[in-house]
Amino acid sequence: MTSETETAAPAYSRVLLKISGEALMGDQGFGLHPPTVQRIAEEVAAVQRMGVEVCLVIGGGNIFRGLQGSAQGMERTTADYMGMLATVMNALAMQGALEALGLHTRVISAIPMDQVCEPYIRRRAVRHLEKKRIVIFAAGTGNPYFTTDTAAALRANEMACKAILMGKNGTDGVYDKDPRIHPDAVRYDRVTYDEVLSKHLKVMDASAIALARENRLPIIVFSLDAPGGFKAILQGQGTYTRVEG
Template sequence: MEQPKFKRVILKLSGEALAGNAGYGIESDVMTSIAYQIKEVIELGVEVAVVVGGGNIWRGIAGSEQGIDRATADYMGMLATVMNSLALQDALENIKVPTRVQTSIEMKQIAEPYIRRKAIRHLEKGRVVIFASGTGNPYFSTDTTAALRAAEIEAEVILMAKNKVDGVYSADPFKDKTAEKYDTLTYMEVLNQNLGVMDSTASSLCMDNNIPLIIFSITENGNIKRVVLGEKIGTIVKRKGSAE
């Protein structure tokens, strides 16, 4: 049996990744592909938690720019992540992967409240845990949620799945043909060069807790498994001097 490099991981999915080429909403073929990729990793014995964004439905910052109160707009974005999480749960359970959704905002009719010890217990039992509604607080992104939950459940790595790029570049590769793809970076380089991998709060949290980050493309089937097995795809971001 293939030996995974990691035992417990956080998979960060952007809302845009769930929309596929449509750009808005949820594309069923994309959701099914992601579910099967997660199942491949679970079958390796890896414990998988997922943080899902909501940008395919609603973005708090965009809402605030339209005149909606920023906190209200952010709460609306949190509800969008719950919709995505329930859709992912359904896709996983359709292929016999046991799943639990935990929300930072209590809505017990449809999901469990986030409880750290309960989440860890689910993971130990082989269940996929999907963390929804961000941190439960406005002004914090789902990137920060991924960093926070990774620290709390002692995940070994955050896998940041992208649907448009296959790593981190020195510039926008769609606009600048000379843009250079990085194989490895430190968190200080990400922050100092403003590379936009994740927001500064999330980057600092990962750096302070020595949590590596791997950015890769999810559009190619099997990539989550390849990353978990240690293949060198995408870009690795880590604290300076830490081991891969």
């Protein structure tokens, strides 16, 4: 007998999944942890096989973070470009894991590097999604001073995604304070864009939140730690926080 969870229609036809670079490093503390990359690829594959069109933005903090480089005396623009290149490395790793599962993917970079990925052309990226390919956007927006959060909000709007899903490691939503430090932290089921900004809640940076608010794009924050969590969220199951107007 098929369970209700297995048969439930997905809530959205096209989504963008934002993953931090740190989510790919497992317990190593740095770099890529192949079993973790594989596990996340399986989560994405399960959703794609539901018929959902999926695109991804992956951070680069497991390899290099521009703000940290800048804080240590590196020129900010150079540091940010180095961070963008780190996201390309993560995107290629995820592409390899997804294609090992038999899925068709495209890595599309905001910084042209034709030997390893496609340059960003909006219409081409949309067409890849329509052909049921998983699109992985790399190199942020291609500009310094913008985070991968902002890149995620930008690409989600350009691709006409129905929601941004923020896959977190170590937390299953948005809390009033860090639950890893404060046992009495309270999780929000729903919160508005304005509350995220006014209360300085850790969802996305202010530019990304403002862009999502302007275009009424919901943000769903959930945990990537639980197996099947990504698929469950799209079926209305699981624990998460919904950010909307």
